Amino acid sequence: MNSHVQLVRVAERHKAVLANLVQFYRYDYTEFRDLELTPHGTYPYRYLDHYFVEPGRQAFFILDGDRLAGFALMRRCEDGTNQVAEFFVLKAHRRQGAGRAAARALFRRFPGRWRLEFDHANAGAAAFWPAAAKEVASGSVEAEDLCPPEVDHPCRQLRFSVAGTHP
Numbered sequence: 001m002n003s004h005v006q007l008v009r010v011a012e013r014h015k016a017v018l019a020n021l022v023q024f025y026r027y028d029y030t031e032f033r034d035l036e037l038t039p040h041g042t043y044p045y046r047y048l049d050h051y052f053v054e055p056g057r058q059a060f061f062i063l064d065g066d067r068l069a070g071f072a073l074m075r076r077c078e079d080g081t082n083q084v085a086e087f088f089v090l091k092a093h094r095r096q097g098a099g100r101a102a103a104r105a106l107f108r109r110f111p112g113r114w115r116l117e118f119d120h121a122n123a124g125a126a127a128f129w130p131a132a133a134k135e136v137a138s139g140s141v142e143a144e145d146l147c148p149p150e151v152d153h154p155c156r157q158l159r160f161s162v163a164g165t166h167p
Contacts, residue, residue: 032121
């Protein structure tokens with residue numbers, strides 16, 4: 001466990017920093033999906049502003065010690081389920097426990113029902129998320145494969161619950 005990892009809510013004045021990190025995230029995603037650059041040389045992410053105006057959405061920086069290591073975006077769905085919308089750890093902080101610690105902190109900060117999806121083509125996510133969910137789940141982790149037209153790309157959805165208190 002990496003005890004130096006923390007989640008820090010992104011203040012609106014730091015939205016540009018989050019937007020910069022989203023570019024790294026979207027670039028990494030081009031390893032398995034064909035994303036088009038805008039004429040300005042950026043990858044679009046249409047939901048960024050939503051995290052600063054919609055009450056059910058929250059954006060967090062992932063800090064590893066005092067270093068910026070990534071971000072986590074979550075939203076509360078209308079049915080009360082929490083969803084990991086986007087989650088990103090910079091390559092320099094991967095495979096050192098920062099992602100696992102950040103995911104654990106996110107899930108425990110918002111106890112209750114959770115769901116997340118990861119792209120079938122993303123081997124790193126396929127290895128990471130089932131183990132991370134199992135670690136915090138207060139019961140079984142349900143998995144279901146989703147395919148177009150229900151979703152844009154084939155993905156696996158995980159559903160689980162996190163209890164309100166942890167030792």
